[in-house]
Amino acid sequence: MSPFFVITGIVTLLGAAFAMSLRNLVHCALAMAVAFSGIAALYLQLDAQFVGFAEILVYVGAIAILIVFAILLTRSGEAPENSVLTSGWMAGIAVSAMLFTMLGWAVLNSSAIPKEIPPAPVATVKNVGDALMTKFVLPLEIIGLVLTAAMIGAVIIALKEDSQKSKSEDGGQQ
Amino acid sequence: MFDKLDQIFVTALHWLVSYVPEMLRPVVSAMICIAFVMSVFPGVFALTTVLERKILGRIQNRYGPNRVGIPFTKIRLCGFGQFIPDGIKSLTKEDIVPRAADKVVHFLAPVVMLIPVLLAYAVLPFGKNMTITDYDAGLLFFFAVGGAVEVSVFMAGWSSRNKYSLLGAMRAIAQMVSYEIPLILSAVTVVMVVGSLNLSEIVKHQNNYTFGIAHWHVFTPWGLVGFVLFFIASLAESNRTPFDLPEAESEIIAGYFTEYSGFKFALFFLGEYLGMFAIIGLGITLFLGGWTSPVSFLTWIPSYVWFLSKLMAIVFVFIWIRGTLPRLRMDQLMNFAWKFMLPLALINIFVAGIWHYMAADWQRWLVCSAIIFGAYAILGRGLMQNQNFGKRIYRYAE
Amino acid sequence: MIPLQACLLISALLFAIGFAGAVARRHAILVLIGIELMLNAANLNLIAFWRFGPHPEALTGFIFVLFSMAMAGAEAAVGLALIIAIYRHKKTSNLDEVKELKG
Numbered sequence: 001m002s003p004f005f006v007i008t009g010i011v012t013l014l015g016a017a018f019a020m021s022l023r024n025l026v027h028c029a030l031a032m033a034v035a036f037s038g039i040a041a042l043y044l045q046l047d048a049q050f051v052g053f054a055e056i057l058v059y060v061g062a063i064a065i066l067i068v069f070a071i072l073l074t075r076s077g078e079a080p081e082n083s084v085l086t087s088g089w090m091a092g093i094a095v096s097a098m099l100f101t102m103l104g105w106a107v108l109n110s111s112a113i114p115k116e117i118p119p120a121p122v123a124t125v126k127n128v129g130d131a132l133m134t135k136f137v138l139p140l141e142i143i144g145l146v147l148t149a150a151m152i153g154a155v156i157i158a159l160k161e162d163s164q165k166s167k168s169e170d171g172g173q174q
Numbered sequence: 175m176f177d178k179l180d181q182i183f184v185t186a187l188h189w190l191v192s193y194v195p196e197m198l199r200p201v202v203s204a205m206i207c208i209a210f211v212m213s214v215f216p217g218v219f220a221l222t223t224v225l226e227r228k229i230l231g232r233i234q235n236r237y238g239p240n241r242v243g244i245p246f247t248k249i250r251l252c253g254f255g256q257f258i259p260d261g262i263k264s265l266t267k268e269d270i271v272p273r274a275a276d277k278v279v280h281f282l283a284p285v286v287m288l289i290p291v292l293l294a295y296a297v298l299p300f301g302k303n304m305t306i307t308d309y310d311a312g313l314l315f316f317f318a319v320g321g322a323v324e325v326s327v328f329m330a331g332w333s334s335r336n337k338y339s340l341l342g343a344m345r346a347i348a349q350m351v352s353y354e355i356p357l358i359l360s361a362v363t364v365v366m367v368v369g370s371l372n373l374s375e376i377v378k379h380q381n382n383y384t385f386g387i388a389h390w391h392v393f394t395p396w397g398l399v400g401f402v403l404f405f406i407a408s409l410a411e412s413n414r415t416p417f418d419l420p421e422a423e424s425e426i427i428a429g430y431f432t433e434y435s436g437f438k439f440a441l442f443f444l445g446e447y448l449g450m451f452a453i454i455g456l457g458i459t460l461f462l463g464g465w466t467s468p469v470s471f472l473t474w475i476p477s478y479v480w481f482l483s484k485l486m487a488i489v490f491v492f493i494w495i496r497g498t499l500p501r502l503r504m505d506q507l508m509n510f511a512w513k514f515m516l517p518l519a520l521i522n523i524f525v526a527g528i529w530h531y532m533a534a535d536w537q538r539w540l541v542c543s544a545i546i547f548g549a550y551a552i553l554g555r556g557l558m559q560n561q562n563f564g565k566r567i568y569r570y571a572e
Numbered sequence: 573m574i575p576l577q578a579c580l581l582i583s584a585l586l587f588a589i590g591f592a593g594a595v596a597r598r599h600a601i602l603v604l605i606g607i608e609l610m611l612n613a614a615n616l617n618l619i620a621f622w623r624f625g626p627h628p629e630a631l632t633g634f635i636f637v638l639f640s641m642a643m644a645g646a647e648a649a650v651g652l653a654l655i656i657a658i659y660r661h662k663k664t665s666n667l668d669e670v671k672e673l674k675g
Contacts, residue, residue: 001578009582016586016609020593025601026332030279032605033325035586039612046579046623051615051637053314058641061321063608063648065347068328070601070652072344074659077332085596086668092595100588107580108573114624117575121628124310125371128638131631139635143642150646154653 005045012038023084025076026068033064047120050128176474183210183478184303207306211295218485219447220257226493228253233497264440272334272433279333284434284441287326290319291445294452299374301465301478312373313365316456317358320411323449324350330442331430342429345504346413346420352511353410353417359519360400360407363526364391364460373456377464386470390463395542396526399550401461403519405488408457410511412450415496419504450492451485458484514553521549579620587613600655600665604648611644 015035022028036059043052071077086092107113132140178185187206194202228238243251245258271280297312299305309315324347331343365371368379382389391397410417421429431442458464462484465477502510525542532538573581587610594606615637622633659665 001573001575005575005578009578013582013585013589016589019605019609020589020597020602025599027279028602028605030325030329032608035609036612037322039586039616042579042582042616043619046619048619048623048634048637049309050311050314051619051634051641053311053318054638054641055615056318057314057321058645059608059612060325061318062351063645065324065328065351066648066652067601067605068332069344069347070655072332072340073656074601074665076599076601076665084598086598089596093592096588096592096595099591100584103584103587104581107577107584113574113576114626115574117624118626118628121623121631123628123631123634125314127629127631128634131635132638136635136639139639143639147642147646150650154649157650158653158656 002045005042008038008041008045012042024079025071029064029067029071032067033060036060036064048123050123050125176476180302180476180478182476183301204306211292211306215295215448215451216444218451218482219444220261221254222447222451222489223260224254224256225489226496227256229490229493230497233494261440264443265437267436267439269436269438270433272336274335275433276333276335279329280433281438283326283330283333284438284445286329287323287445288441288448290322290326291449291452293319294449295455297373298452298455299377299459299464300481301476304465304478305374308372308374311371313361313371313376313456313460316373316452317354317361320449320453321354323445326445327430330434334430334433336433339430339432342420342432346430349410349413349417349420349504349507349511352508353407353515356403356511356515356519357407357411359516359523360403361456361460363396363400363523366523366526367391367396367530373459373464377459377466380463381466383470388463388466388468388470390461390466390468392461392463394529395539395546396522396529397461399518399522399525399546401457403515403522404457404461406515408450408453409492409495410507411453412446412492414450414492416499416502417507419501419507422501451489454485454488454492455481458488509557513557517553518549521545574624576620576624579624580617583613583616583620586610586616598666598668600658600667600670601652603667604651604655607651608644608648611640615640 012035015031015033015038018031019028019035022031037056040052040055040060043049043055187203190206191199191203224239228240231238238253239256240253241250242253242255242259243249244255271277294316296306297309297315305312327346327350328343331339331341331346334340364376368376370376380388380390387393392401409415413421415422421431431439434442458481465481467473467475467480525545528545529538529542532541590606590609590613592606594603594610597603597606618633618637618640622628622631622637625633655665658670662670664670
């Protein structure tokens, strides 16, 4: 385990921890962006280059910006008024701690972990493209459909309902 | 002899690295490449700031800066030493941080802008065998780090606690996200025809000559449309006129970097111009043949000289457009991206597919050009339908 | 500890942090951030097993993660649209106060 791996892992986990615990929402979103870039660096160290670049493009470049826009559109950029925690937060943290202990114990003591490390796989763009077009073409088409539906759905849900009001606003501005 | 001149930087790198023990070689090689990029491109940036002021001045019928040549002497050099006092001024100005600003985020925003922009230079082929990291998915890497610049724009705008900054930042992000789509779609046509995301491979694909003229992608119908779309989208991505509403002085003071002064402003300025060079570099690689020469009897000129000259030519066109065109309003900007450029980019992908599958004849030129021209005419007419322009009237001061 | 176990532990810890945040914070957007962290933890798990498991040349884990990222993007878009719509009605994004079915 190289020092790069350890540092990247620590940065990712710190980013995630800060993302969940800071009071100011915009700081949380920025810490989340740091966590995502840490995960992209981990992907690059696991020889999954295409996935690492796609992670930065999708998560840091799009989802983080989307979350920041939503924070600003719902006026949550200011400091929160009372407690930021729900009523049952202690139970939640206890359950998550138990979850991590169970997963950690399973990982460390499992007999299904392979002992030797296989050589680095050849995940060139050509191979990924071939796989997407031959073996995984059905998921590819379905994901196209899903993304179109999600896009149209998100626009319709977030659209302003009062078209009368918006027309009069535009008339006044022009 | 010209081959040796062409590869002089590569041989110099190998020679320098051979003096280092075996284990440290990748690190030292990377450091030397980084030093190269960090010395050449800020130098081009300094030259461009002076060139921009002089060219804009000439377009506006005045001289640009023409006094400062070598400092502390009387040698004028037509004013090309202007970047030295500019740099000293930026570095020595007082660094004012507003009292209500979010200090950590305000401090980190210029840094977060500069890092992805400098990372983008790692995949550009500056010459033959002169790519720093030749990733298999180099184009995807470039667009990924281009997307990370938007986070820094938001950080700068929000942390200043200033209405103008936040508004400018939101406009800048909306503009960048909108124009990223025609940018990527016009690059997709190149990937479709070449069959690889590797930037060196894309340049090699353009290195053939018929009748003495190179097979640059810009000389094909889909390539010409793709280049024009890429050019306009890169104007928008770098926040240059006519798309500089987020940072225009007469509109929104300075937009998202209103509250920055001194060194941080210099870093933003540097980051913006370096981003402009990087995206022009990518446009040159994808459409204008990268480091290849346009005619076969000029291939003896070294490849990096060709790359740099193409870069400076396109920078000149950027500056020319800045001096000529008025600014687009925000809604005009967004309409242009989503209603004109995006459909045209999608039709361009379709045309590139037809080009790839038709035989290499004069017919495919005719069919592709006809489809593109028809789409352009229909979209243009369709979008101008509901704008009634009356007769142009001139009002003079009486 | 071999690299696979290290990756799996990081992924488990990331999942636990995301889960704790999604359950313990009141703001709707923070719950969404927690969900995104959990999705990323699962993706990291998949890539780790793709790299260190048998038959990495079949690219199954790799493609799974690509589709998972696309789905996460779609889900984030729809989720944030929902949060904006709820804010428009209830003027709050506090999950404790959005507990009535009456519109």
